[in-house]
Each structure stands twice: as C-alpha cells, then as structure tokens.
Amino acid sequence: MITHNLVLNTGATLIVDVLAPKIFRLRLDASGRFQPGGLERYRILNLDWPDCRVAINAAQETTTLTTDEAVLTVCTADGAWNLSRPDGAVILETAAPPHGDAHTGFSLELKLSPDDQLFGFGDETRTCINKRGHKNVMAITNVTSYTPIPFVSCSRGWGLYLNTTWFHRFDAGATDPNRLAFHADRGMLEYFLFAADSQAEALKLYTSVTGPSYVLPKWSYGMTFVCDEREVRARDILYEAYEFRRQGIPCDVIGLEPDWMENHYDYTIDKKWSQKRFHIPFWLKGKNYGTFCSTLHQMGFKLSLWLCCDYDLSEYEEMLINDGKLPKPMPAEDGDVADDIIKDPHFRPLSMDKLTKTGVPWFEHLKQFVDDGADAFKLDGANQVLYHPDRKWRNGMDDAEMHNLYPVLLAKQMNNGFTEHTSRRVQIFTPSGHATIQRYAAIWAGDTGGGAKTIPALLNLGLSGQSNVCTDMQVFDLPGIHYGFFQALAQGFSWHMYNQPWFLPPERFAAYKYYANLRNQLTPYIYAAAHQAHQTGLPIMRAMPLAFPQHPETSQCLQQYMFGDAILVSAFTDQVFLPEGDWYDFWTDNIIRGPAWVKAEYPADRGGCLFIKAGAIIPMQEPTAYVGVTTPELLTWHIYPGPDTDYTLYEDDGISMKYRDGDIAATTVTGRATADGYHVTIQPRCGRYDGMPATRRHRFVAHSLNEVDLITPAPEQEEAAEATVKLKR
Secondary structure: OEEEEEEOOOOOEEEEEEEEOOEEEEEEOOOOOOOOOHHHHOOOOOOOOOOOOOEEEEOOOEEEEEOOOOEEEEEOOOOOEEEEOOOOOEEEEEOOOOEEEOOOEEEEEEEOOOOOOEEEEEEOOOOOOOOOOEEEEEOOEOOOEOEEEEEEEEOOOOEEEEOOOOOEEEEEOOOOOOEEEEEEOOOOEEEEEEOOOOHHHHHHHHHHHHOOOOOOOHHHHOEEEEEEOOOOOHHHHHHHHHHHHHHOOOOOEEEEOHHHEOOOOOOOOOOOEOOOOOOOOHHHOOOOOOOHHHHHHHOOOEEEEEEOOOOOOHHHHHHHHOOOOOOOOOOOOOOOOOOOOOOOOOOOOOOOOOOOOOOOOHHHHHHHHHHHOOOEEEEOOOOOOOOOOOOEOOOOOEHHHHOOOHHHHHHHHHHHHHHHHHOOOOEEEEOOOOOOHHHOOEEEOOOOOOOOOHHHHHHHHHOOOOOOEEOOOOOOOHHHHHHHHOOOOEEEEEEOOOOOHHHOOHHHHHHHHHHHHHHHHOHHHHHHHHHHHHHHOOOOEEOHHHHOOOOHHHHHOOOEEEEOOOEEEEOOOOEEEEEEEEEEEOOOOOEEEEEEEEEOOOOOOOOOOEEEEOOOEEEEOOOOOOOOOOOOOEEEEEEOOOOOEEEEEEEOOOOOOHHHHOOOEEEEEEEEEEOOEEEEEEOOOEOOOOOOOOOOEEEEEEOOOOOOOOOOOOOOOOOOOOOOOOOOO
C-alpha cells in the first residue's frame, strides 16, 4: 500500500492510500486526530496490501496519483478530486469540496450522470433496489432499517464505501437529482473509491477490503426449522425432528426459541438449560449418547439456540488489541478520601451496566452449550437493534458510534469464539448488521415474515456484499413456500404458530415437501454458489441489474432475481422480465426468447416461475434426508443447451476452515455447440480436501428438443461416468 499526505490550503491534511490499482482510500480530518474507526481499530478491515505501482505528480494546483488502472487528481486548494481512467474518461468526481473533522462531522458530495443508477446501502429500505432519488439515515433501526451498509455501486461500474459507524445521512439525488451526498455531525471523513468497470467488479473490490462472504457449514444450506417457543420440552422437539424424517422432508437444523433457558430471554452470562424442559443429567454431561442434543445428532440434525445480548462487547475487543489488558478504568474515587471516618462501602463507583463482567468475554459462557451439542446460534434483535442514547461503552465510544458497530462485534465474537473452541464453522443468524457483517454471519429479514416486501431487502443485502440471507418462510400460501426455498438459506419458523408442514392443507404440504426435496437435490449448485460468493463477492441471490447490467429496466424488477448463475426465480408477481437470450421454463422445458416481459405462468400446485438460462449446466444430487457435510458420489448434470458455457463446481469438507487455505476441489464442466450436436465435457478435478470421494459417477440429463452428443470424462481419469440422456420430443 502506498500512502501520500497532502496538506491542503485550508490547513487540513488529506491522506490518500493506494491499496491496489483500482482502490483508493481517502481520509480527511481537520482536527488532525485521524483516529481509526472501530472496524479498523478491531482489525476487521483488510488493510494489509502490497505496494503497487503509483506515479505521484505534485503540481502547483493539483496532485495526481496514477496507477496502471486509474488516475486520482486532487485539488490542493480544497481537496476536491476526480477519478478517471488512464485514457482520461472521468469515472467520478466531487461536486463540492469535501469536509471532515472528528469533532464537527463530515460532508461529501459527488456528481451524478443523468443515467446513473445507484445500488447498495444494505437493508435500509424495502421499496426499491435502485436508490437514485432516495435518502435515509444510516442507523440500525428495528424493522425499518435492520442492516444499513454504507457501500454504493453505480450502473457505470464505480463503487464507494464510506468507512464509518457514526450515524450519518445519505441523499442519492432526492434533494438535488445530480448529487450523491453524505453528511454526519461527528466523525472524520474516510472512504474508499473503487475504479471498477462493472457492479460485479465493484462488489469484488469492496469485499476485498471488508472481507469475503463467509462460507457457512454445508448443512446450513439445507433447511433450518425453528420450533415453537411455548414451554416445549426436549421430547416435543425430538418427536418434531423425527416427524421430518418420517414425512420424507429434508431438514438439517432444529432451532430452539428462548424457552430453552431456565430464565426466559436471559441476557446474562449465567444462563442455564431449563432444568424442567431440557434437563441434561450430570452423568451424561460430555457424552455423545442419551441426551437431547446427542439424539438430535444421531438423527442427522444440528441444534441452533436463540440468544439475546446486551453485553458490552467492546471491552473484549480492547483486550484483543492490547495483549489481554483491560481498558483503562475510570478513577476509583473522586478526590482525597483519607479523612473519611466511616469508609461507607456504598460510596464506590456505580456501573449502570449490570450484565458485563469485567475481563470475561461474551462467548466464554457459551462454550458449555457448544460442548453439550449446540452447533448454531440465532441472535435476537434485542437489544442490538435498540438505541442506547445514554450509554458510554467501555471502549469510550458513545452509542452514536457504537450502535452500528455492535452487531458486527457480536457476530465476530460468536463466529471466532466457536471456531477457536471447536475448529469448526458455525451458523450464526442475526437480523442486523453493518459493513463487514458478511465475514461472520448470515442475515435473516427479522420479524417481518417472508412475503413480497422482503425480496428487495434480500437483494439490497446482496448488492451490499452480504450473500447469506433469508426470511422466516411464509407457509400460508404457495408463493411464500416457493420463494422460501429459493433463498440463499431456507428457514422454517413456528414460534407461536403451528407452521409445521404436516399441519398444512394437503396442497401446501405437498408443495412444501416437493420444494424441500428440490432444494436438497440442488445442494451442489447452491454450495458452489456460496463458494463463488466467497471468491468474487457475487451473492447467491442476485438482483437483476447486477446479473444483467445491459438491461437498465431491470432496476424495477423487485419480485424476481437470479439464484446463482443459471436459475431465474420470481414470486408474488404477474409478470417476469426475461433478459436477452433463450430461457427454459423449468416446469415445462419450453423455450422462450428474451428480452421480453412475459406473463408469470406456472403449475397450479407451484408458487412461482423458474426459468433456466440457455447454456446452463446445473449439478444435482440424489435426495437425502439431510445435507450434512458429505460429498455425494453420484452427480446428475442437468444440461440446458445454448451458448458455450463453462461451469465450475466447488466442493470442500463442508465443516472446517480449511477452505480458506485452498482445500477445495474444483470440477469444470463445459458445454459447446458444434456442427454435430452439443458436447459436454467434464474436466479432471483440481484440488483436494478431507473426505473427498476417490471416484465419482456422473449422470447427464439433457433438456432439449434436439438430440445431443454427450462426451463423458476421458478414460485416464480416475472418475467413472454414467451417462443418461432424456429427450423431449
């Protein structure tokens, strides 16, 4: 990383860091403090970059920083700047001189082009995905703004990440249609510019700074079912889990609501299992048999526990960066008390925080539950989405700075604590977050159900770097079930309702079972998409403008999206836009040519449209009772002939952190149209991981009106192949 300091004519210092040829970091603080924000202080951002080639030219009125990919020109009088490409084409420029001061806040105003569409900002509104003409306050708020993320990308390609957790405001052309503006009353100005050529590249650059999307345990991409809260017992939960197996409905995770605790909604670190409902006899402690948890595991289920938190997480973060030392305390007593005759014990420092125990990390008390068999945790919005206007946190922050940071620290400590304790990945669900949350947790859309309004919420999260998303599945209609199983994660939800699938009317029960099995079969495709999100920043659920930037009209498509590379999903809508090219109707195999708006037509016993992009290659497995972590030996490749296609299947051990070190196997499959048919070739696997099958069988299903020639793996490969072609005449 190359750093250059500019002293402006105003007397303020502007610090410019060049992290990479397309990434610039700018910091402006007239106070001269340049105190790192929480995400940098707690070592969450990736700021460790090798030097890149930068030419710095300091002229009388401007300073220019030139890389191989971009040019940043700064006015030395007032800090105004423009970002351009090496050929001189302007990417982005300021509309007014920026201002930044730790004490008085910041302002940044940028010029917008007439056709610019703006995407991102997280889940701070559910009325649109194109944020042009919209404005809001960036502060986590229950229901209305669960996960504000100060990252924005433009339809022309550039991206910007405002690195602050202070409450602030953005105005994306709502007041002045030609300006994108950011304002805050406190905090210095710090932001990253991404000189990308596309939104997809902007996402990749953004997640290279804020961290890649976490690949959850493989079983997380199966189905989670959260059970009833009302004084249910271990036996009730076990029989409910057993019913999933008996009914042939794949399910991987059983979640408990707050009644698993002895004290309902226990915020303390002294919580215990309910002795009446989830008692673990002392002689079975640490055993892998006989307990409620071990019995769930024997049936192939993982266990998730609901948690609430209002603990001061900042103390432990300070300990981590200060060699285990506690933050400097306030003075024990005021003034000289040597002459105090009584020595009254009541005259001691009074802490309003009755939950936090000095020197005790939050996750420490959860290790006992992990040892008992907990594999996952679902974090309540209480109290992380609530404001604490009079709270002074132990790291010295006010709530105006700590509030947006808190859910990130909670997810970080939950994730890292579990992995350090077990060497395994963990499923963490949270309803709220901020920039970098994608590194640690999945986000569900909070207590807002699984209806039409939540689709923009999930798409906006994906446009902001968060891939692992879902809702509480809506089961009172077929569209809710259809949509619920075609999210990055699938979560059934009971709570105070009887949403168990076997209680649904026959038509909906049959649909639920069908979709649950279809999702289970799609596990290889979904899990590979999770790896793709980790590597590239592209989310599993992709808003149409992200997938098809050549169609600006798709910014109005709020009820459809791409599910991975190949599957277009729609729900709660009468019309679907099909981008350019041929599309296979999943339900009929009929081919429709785009671009076109088409009527949303699907079978009466299904809940929405599914279209497959021509040229798609989709791997599927045989149905199983649960996903688990094993790799199937037999894969069925569904071939949808069309343009030349390369598809890569990513696999790993499903549970360890070794995927981060490259313990992944990649299988590339190509589809090529030739004069004598359509050829599909499977390349040899590249890479290895623990538990990888030594051999694999392949079956092919061709969705086409024309006969195709399928080429199976070369004889020298270690994998055997079984080819089957199904033709529609």
